[in-house]
Amino acid sequence: MIRKRTPRIRTNRKKTIRPKKRKPLINHPEPLVSIIIPALNEKATLPAVLREAGRVHPRSETIVVANGSTDGTPDVARRLGARVIWSPDPLGHDVGRRVGAEAAKGRALLFIDADMVIPAWQLRPFAEAVLEGGVDVALNGYSGPPNRREPHPVVVAKHVLNAWLARPDLRGASLTAIPHALSRKALQTIGSSVLDVPPLALAAAVLRGLEVRAVHTVQVGRLNPRRRRKGCRDLLTSLVLGDHLQAIHGLIREKGARGGYDDLGRLRDKVR
Structure with missing residues (x-):
């Protein structure tokens, strides 16, 4: 009589976790909210920032002003579906906000930074305050x-x-201070x-x-990364x-x- 072997079940085998494909942003052709993000070498944090930006409002556009970046930031932004305004040179502090605002189509302009991941539920009050019509400048x-x-x-x-x-x-x-929004x-x-x-x-x-x-x-x-000082200044x-x-x-x-x-x-x- 031939005995059949019972296959042993290995319980220590690790499951292979495949990374989920991140859905690209969808920029609405007639946005109510324009989310403006200046970025200078922010490849590491930008995907998470864009993920939260895409959850702010169903009728939104996300504009990344990639200026002076050498780490592939513009490519990351394009791959994830953002509108990209690219400059080979650094534009200087806050100039990216102006550039993004001039390209924006929305009724509410929401400004955030690419080095700071803020959850969408923390961003919505600024856009909503402007869209409801009672506020022109919504401050943090x-x-x-x-x-x-x-x-x-x-x-x-x-x-x-x-x-x-x-x-x-x-x-x-x-x-x-970000976040803030303008009508x-x-x-x-x-x-x-x-x-x-x-x-x-x-x-x-x-x-x-x-x-x-x-x-x-x-x-x-608490979220703002510490900047290196040049000398004592x-x-x-x-x-x-x-x-x-x-x-x-x-x-x-x-x-x-x-x-x-x-x-x-x-x-x-x-x-x-």
């Missing part, structure tokens, strides 16, 4: 890291500018050129009577402070030496 309510003995100079600059604009309710909210009306009113200098764009929006509101808070301080801090000084200068030119505040009847010419 993030005011800087709390509980610090000495506040960061950029945080101080944001508070000072908002106080000068008679909008202390905004606290440290600013167009320097088509806001873009047409302040012009795309001021987007190069976000504090100047914020000042222009307030002075032109647009509805500016902090609609949602995303703790971007923090070049980015220096740049952002200069942007705020430019905004204050613009405010003085438009509203007078005291930025629109009353001198309370001082007779300065009588004092010797």
Whole structure:
């Protein structure tokens, strides 16, 4: 009698997990939301950023402004379905936002960064606030890291500018922080050129009577990658402070030496 062997079942064999193919973005031909993403050598984080961008709104377009990248960032963006605006040279801080805004078709322009993965549910409030029609400039309510003995100079600059604009309710909210969104009306009113200098764009929006509101808070301080300093100088801090000084200068030119505040009847010419 021939005995049949019972096949042994190996339980220690590892299952082969095949990576899921990521669905490419679909850019709607008539978008309501334009998601603008400047990118400089962000190949590593860009796929996750685009994944979340594609979940923000069913009628959206995603624009990647790939400037100065040498790591294949434009190719990654194209492969994943984004509209790509490419420049071989770095355009400089915030200039990519202006370029993307000028190419955007949507009613709401949502600005994010390629090095920071923010979930779609955290991005939707900014687009929705604009699409609902009550807000022209939807700001991130993030005011800087709390509980610090000495506040960061950029945080101080944001508070000072908002106080000068008679909008202390905004606290440290600013167009320097993403995410934020603009309405088509806001873009047409302040012009795309001021987007190069976000504090100047914020000042222009307030002075032109647009509805500016902090609609949602995303703790971007925890997500923002640390930048290397050249020597002892923090070049980015220096740049952002200069942007705020430019905004204050613009405010003085438009509203007078005291930025629109009353001198309370001082007779300065009588004092010797």
